[in-house]
Amino acid sequence: MKNFVSVHDVADIDALVQKALAYKANPFADKALGTNKRIGCLFLNPSMRTRLSTQIAAQNLGMEAIIFNVGSEGWALEFEEEAIMSGTTVEHVKDAAPIFGKYFDILAIRTFPSLKNREDDYSELYIKQFIRYAGIPVVSLESATLHPLQSLTDIITISETFIEKRKPKIVLSWAPHVKPLPQCVANSFSQWITAWGQADFVITHPEDYELSPEFTNGAMITHNQNEALKDADYVYVKNWSTFNDYGKIYESDPKWMLTNKKLELTNNARVMHCLPVRRNVELSDEILDGPNSIVTQEASNRVWAAQAVLSEILKRNG
Numbered sequence: 647m648k649n650f651v652s653v654h655d656v657a658d659i660d661a662l663v664q665k666a667l668a669y670k671a672n673p674f675a676d677k678a679l680g681t682n683k684r685i686g687c688l689f690l691n692p693s694m695r696t697r698l699s700t701q702i703a704a705q706n707l708g709m710e711a712i713i714f715n716v717g718s719e720g721w722a723l724e725f726e727e728e729a730i731m732s733g734t735t736v737e738h739v740k741d742a743a744p745i746f747g748k749y750f751d752i753l754a755i756r757t758f759p760s761l762k763n764r765e766d767d768y769s770e771l772y773i774k775q776f777i778r779y780a781g782i783p784v785v786s787l788e789s790a791t792l793h794p795l796q797s798l799t800d801i802i803t804i805s806e807t808f809i810e811k812r813k814p815k816i817v818l819s820w821a822p823h824v825k826p827l828p829q830c831v832a833n834s835f836s837q838w839i840t841a842w843g844q845a846d847f848v849i850t851h852p853e854d855y856e857l858s859p860e861f862t863n864g865a866m867i868t869h870n871q872n873e874a875l876k877d878a879d880y881v882y883v884k885n886w887s888t889f890n891d892y893g894k895i896y897e898s899d900p901k902w903m904l905t906n907k908k909l910e911l912t913n914n915a916r917v918m919h920c921l922p923v924r925r926n927v928e929l930s931d932e933i934l935d936g937p938n939s940i941v942t943q944e945a946s947n948r949v950w951a952a953q954a955v956l957s958e959i960l961k962r963n964g
């Protein structure tokens with residue numbers, strides 16, 4: 647694995663999942679792998695799980711992890727080629743990234759979309775510019791359109807909890823929110839689950855909340871949430887803003903929030919969410935505090951996903 651920015655960087659999803667689960671069973675098995683290696687974790691946006699789990703994963707592999715909150719503590723970066731930097735940006739990525747490339751062995755970056763210009767966000771300029779100019783492997787800690795470490799975590803969590811000898815039915819269910827949120831987690835979950843190919847996958851959302859077909863890959867899509875939930879083994883709850891009329895909120899009807907009553911339609915489904923979650927807006931207390939929620943297990947698996955990815959990169963790059 648050279649970089650890790652989407653499912654396309656992974657040759658064998660199941661092998662990576664098994665590697666992560668092996669680290670879960672034996673966290674320090676490869677303690678020597680990262681000796682004298684350093685990872686720089688750059689955050690242009692806030693984070694709790696991604697930041698801490700990546701740091702722990704790196705330390706489990708013997709690496710030093712340095713966190714830099716570029717968005718709040720660093721110089722404002724410019725990403726456009728041939729920019730005339732007479733505005734608010736102070737340093738061009740083509741000057742900064744090669745320096746990160748000298749300081750670190752792996753560069754990990756979190757950026758969010760603007761949600762103002764779809765073409766710009768979906769061009770993934772920020773992460774592509776870091777790949778172009780850093781000269782070292784780049785790991786996405788969430789980009790403008792995808793959150794691959796979250797999606798790997800989600801498949802790890804499904805793999806370790808589903809023991810029946812059949813495909814699980816997995817439903818990605820849109821939920822209300824008070825703010826327009828990126829499509830990253832939903833895009834990425836769809837991309838990984840369809841690439842994995844080991845589930846019956848259904849996406850349910852209100853009208854006008856279509857995701858990019860680039861990521862849904864022909865998944866079954868319905869606006870009827872009750873129909874989607876029927877016999878589901880997993881319900882992955884997530885809000886996203888509109889993709890077509892980009893970055894808007896069209897729907898906030900609380901009837902889209904998952905409740906225990908709706909869960910009765912499912913096959914006693916386990917409920918997932920990437921967190922953070924707005925309680926009683928996106929997901930009800932009764933679900934989050936009830937026996938079907940596996941959100942804490944899911945978040946704890948972020949460590950093993952990150953460790954498996956960093957290990958692959960370290961092994962490839964010596």
Ligand code: CP
Pocket residue numbers: 692693694695696697788796920921922
């Ligand atoms: N799920 C997730 O990425 O959480 P953080 O934003 O806290 O990192």
